Amino acid sequence: MKTLDFYFKDSIKNHYCLGAYNFVNMEVLKGICMGSAKTNSPCLTSVSEGAFKYMGEEFVLNLFKSAKNEFNIPLFLHLDHGKSFEMCKKAVDLGFDSVMIDGSSLPFEENVALTKKVVDYAHKKGVFVEAELGVLKGVEDLVSADKNIYTKKEEAKKFVEETGCDTLAVAIGTSHGAYKFKGKAELRFDILSGIENELKNYPLVLHGASSVPQKYVEIINSHGGKLAGAKGVDDELLHEACTKHNIFKINTDTDLRLAYFSALRANLDEQPENIDLRKFNTLAIEEIANYVAYKNEHVFNCANKA
Ligand code: G3H
Ligand code: 13P
Ligand code: ZN
Numbered sequence: 001m002k003t004l005d006f007y008f009k010d011s012i013k014n015h016y017c018l019g020a021y022n023f024v025n026m027e028v029l030k031g032i033c034m035g036s037a038k039t040n041s042p043c044l045t046s047v048s049e050g051a052f053k054y055m056g057e058e059f060v061l062n063l064f065k066s067a068k069n070e071f072n073i074p075l076f077l078h079l080d081h082g083k084s085f086e087m088c089k090k091a092v093d094l095g096f097d098s099v100m101i102d103g104s105s106l107p108f109e110e111n112v113a114l115t116k117k118v119v120d121y122a123h124k125k126g127v128f129v130e131a132e133l134g135v136l137k138g139v140e141d142l143v144s145a146d147k148n149i150y151t152k153k154e155e156a157k158k159f160v161e162e163t164g165c166d167t168l169a170v171a172i173g174t175s176h177g178a179y180k181f182k183g184k185a186e187l188r189f190d191i192l193s194g195i196e197n198e199l200k201n202y203p204l205v206l207h208g209a210s211s212v213p214q215k216y217v218e219i220i221n222s223h224g225g226k227l228a229g230a231k232g233v234d235d236e237l238l239h240e241a242c243t244k245h246n247i248f249k250i251n252t253d254t255d256l257r258l259a260y261f262s263a264l265r266a267n268l269d270e271q272p273e274n275i276d277l278r279k280f281n282t283l284a285i286e287e288i289a290n291y292v293a294y295k296n297e298h299v300f301n302c303a304n305k306a
Pocket of ligand 3: 081176207208251
């Protein structure tokens with residue numbers, strides 16, 4: 001089976017990227033794996049600190065182990081937005097394939113010091129480290145920011161040299177959650193190209209990259225949901241980032257929540273007599289699987305890269 005290390009280089013050389021999909025339960029994980037198996041794609045299955053707490057250590061590890069046993073594709077377990085050395089150490093010790101240390105809200109030198117500490121520990125155990133530089137607008141469980149601070153190319157080079165991190169998440173206009181843009185969606189590819197000139201062939205990461213498909217928003221809104229004005233990153237922009245830039249990994253969480261909830265809300269209305277969870281969840285799993293397969297094939301360009 002191909003390693004994550006292989007994909008750091010191959011994805012840049014051959015112009016595709018890996019989906020990093022967040023999971024919070026068996027259903028979401030199963031949908032992600034079914035979708036990735038359909039397109040024969042590698043993928044990272046990500047666990048945020050909030051998701052780690054929600055599922056608990058044993059469920060995270062055993063759900064992932066079951067997924068690896070069931071699906072014959074390269075699957076990697078990734079810690080998303082680790083906020084402390086202790087959390088990253090825990091994930092490394094538990095056997096995660098890679099960890100993200102998110103020091104993006106810290107001053108540059110403190111972010112360097114924290115990231116380097118995680119890199120030194122993780123690399124000794126053969127675990128890869130993603131770091132972040134620049135600030136994404138939006139809200140997560142543990143961070144919120146009301147404006148973008150784009151990654152500076154000179155800082156990116158210095159940061160990677162000083163920390164030895166394996167991949168770097170950059171801020172070029174994406175943001176977390178379902179409300180990314182008020183007007184036209186735009187990404188700063190000029191800033192990305194500048195970073196790529198400084199960090200030649202280095203694998204970069206985009207967070208906050210859900211496209212917020214309007215078909216899901218409409219289904220949710222017409223079945224009692226309230227997501228007026230939700231807007232994401234156009235798939236064309238993401239495809240450009242994957243195929244014309246050195247983006248190796250694209251994070252998607254919100255879209256899976258939307259896929260899940262559109263299936264759930266529509267079918268709760270259509271089957272008011274049903275109280276069998278499995279019937280609803282089967283539809284939600286299938287919706288996630290179809291969505292992941294679509295993204296892998298048409299946006300991330302990673303079909304048949306397993
Ligand atoms: O980037 C953040 C992910 O969407 C995780 O969100 O912290 O609510 O689990 P969460
Ligand atoms: P979205 O909210 O755009 O799905 O971003 C998810 C993410 O960046 C997880 O780290
Ligand atoms: Zn993120």
